[in-house]
Amino acid sequence: MRPGEWARLVAVFAIVFAAVSVSGVVISGVFMPQPPSEQPTSPGVLAPERNLAPTPVEAGSIEVNGTTSQQTILIDAAHQNTQVRDRAQVLTDVLTSNGHQVSYYNPENKIGQFENRVSEVDAIVIIAPTQRYTQAERTALNDFVNEGGRVVLFTEPKRTSVNLFGEVTTRVRTESILTSYAISAGTGYLYNLNGNVGTFQTIAATSASNQRLAENVENVTLYTSTSLTVGDEATPVLETQPTTNSSTLRSNASYTVAARHGNVVVVGDSEFLTEQNYRKGDNEELVGNLIEFLLNTD
């Protein structure tokens, strides 16, 4: 073989070797993935249908069954009762439209007044008083109950709000009244993070007994409720779902939120009474049952 032939062979080898060696670089350059274009940034996590809270069902009206002569119902507004006008409005409307008298108790000078007034009425409604009852008032209330008068008391957990001066805690003062009826109210609020029907403090409750008070009450919606502890002499009326939690106890349980002791009924929430809330779920059934209890037609 001539020397020129060897040079040609070396050149062929070099060209082919170089071409194959750099082919990876060329191919990767040609087929290198381009920077991805902008894609929609909202993943399924933010999809409205996944997150938007359902609108609660509002239906029905309050029906008061049974007949009775005209009665007078006293609504206590003298113990710094929380938003008593708003919360008692539906009760007032229904009682008035059924021919009964509703009287708000809020005298300028309270001394001796409560004792006199309770003797003139047939039933008493107490909504979240934040001022203590005096010994004389408690005695008058007990006498009223013992003589057959009916009382419905709405309590609630302590509330913390913020104003310009900082945090303000409001505590309902019902403990001294309730001890006479084997019922005690908690200070913490109830909440449910599994299937709650509003924010976490909006909870569902259902009947806990066969009492007339719990009739047709399968799904009550409560907004800021506390739990009730019930002694042997009292009877639970409503209880929460087992997944309900307490802000103070921090454990899941079915908490009692309404209970009865003879002529006294205690409910752990009063916000469900408002015009905005009384038609949610079976709330109107519960309100109707409570009115019948007050009128002694249950």
Add this chain to the structure above:
Amino acid sequence: MSPSPSGSQARRGLYLGVIIIALIAGSVTSPYVTRAVDSAVRDGQNTIAVIEIDGRMTIDTAETVSNQLYAARQNDSVEAVVLRVNSPGGTISAAESVYMAVNATARQKPVVASVGSIAASGGYFSLLPAERIYTTPGAPVGNVGVIGVRPAEDGAEERIVSGPDKIRGGTKDDFRRQVQSLQREFVGAVMFHRGDELMISQAQVAHAKVYIGARAVQNGIADRVGSLHDAIAYAAARAGLERYTAVSGSAVARTSSTVSFAVAAQNETGPAALDAATVDRRRILALYGQSDTPAGVVTNATG
């Protein structure tokens, strides 16, 4: 004199053999050559963008962070992103905006988060798409939830409004549902991005507890105890970089021509002048700690 047929065939065979040997040798060396060239090309531009989410989040800070993330996505020299978070959150819309920008970035490049002093509420929401969350052991992390603040009825001024919800923006029920919807969104995002790592239930997440970093790593709210440098090193490893430069998000945005349009557009719309917080008196915050809002209704008042 012409070559004999047998000599010609032998030469063709020789050439064919040389070509085959060259092909084999080239194939063997090709991957090494490709890697060497690639490395040489990359050496000049291997960048980790460190983007800071700092302080209370407003729509202004969200725009800045989102623009930096946009620049990082568009800039080929940025191989990975590290989010440096020192934020207790802020408005929910700001947190959502940053979350969406981080999510878009994480689809294209490795995104790693590093918690410095705090990543709570909206600050935590923002970093959820990161593939790994480093935190200092004592930093507050978590607080998955929202706070609704709406104006109180105000009779101090005489005013005429066009509808019943003009002042407060809706009923208490409407507001409850809005807070609930955003809570579902936030908790849903945590479960979506971190469900496999979490050692706590969805209900426990929804309690909105804030955890110190060490506990957060234990329960899956975060991944590793580590510093910013640990996060950068991991991001570089994820991007396959042996040598790299960490640059700030603002530097990436400055050197990126693509982002100038976004910045210009932002200036035209004047987000500062239309700050939602100053216009909308009703606010939903993804914030840990006390809001500086005037007296109003705090929907999740606690005992």
